[in-house]
Amino acid sequence: MSATLRLAVRKRAAARSEYCRLPDLVPHLMRFHLEHIRARRHGGPSSLNNLAWACARCNERKGTNLSGVDPDTNRVVRLFNPRRDAWTRHFAWDGLRIRGLTTMGRATAWLLEFNSDERLTLRQGLRMLGLI
Numbered sequence: 001m002s003a004t005l006r007l008a009v010r011k012r013a014a015a016r017s018e019y020c021r022l023p024d025l026v027p028h029l030m031r032f033h034l035e036h037i038r039a040r041r042h043g044g045p046s047s048l049n050n051l052a053w054a055c056a057r058c059n060e061r062k063g064t065n066l067s068g069v070d071p072d073t074n075r076v077v078r079l080f081n082p083r084r085d086a087w088t089r090h091f092a093w094d095g096l097r098i099r100g101l102t103t104m105g106r107a108t109a110w111l112l113e114f115n116s117d118e119r120l121t122l123r124q125g126l127r128m129l130g131l132i
């Protein structure tokens with residue numbers, strides 16, 4: 001994919017992971033990806049409206065998934081789509097944690113491990129440095 005497309009996606013995302021909101025402050029240490037919201041495997045194009053700026057962990061955890069399971073209701077639901085869905089409708093900050101507000105939000109937060117120990121430690125460090 002072109003550098004122009006990469007820059008456009010990053011700029012639109014305000015240089016944050018469009019899933020977990022991690023800022024890409026140190027590109028050499030924290031790899032970010034052009035994530036296909038609808039994976040190429042499922043016919044998703046490499047176009048601006050199908051790409052999201054995602055940290056390596058979100059990109060890896062989402063993989064080619066289009067749906068997930070809400071841990072509260074056990075329902076299979078569509079995953080959060082940054083092009084269609086408003087982050088603040090489906091997620092809320094709870095200190096360093098990201099809480100899912102809807103079935104979609106909970107399924108996405110669970111699948112992408114928004115609140116894993118590793119991520120909480122990273123957020124705590126960034127907060128201590130005044131970077132988030």
Ligand SMILES: [Zn+2]
Pocket residue numbers: 017018019020021022054055056057058059
């Ligand atoms: Zn992320």
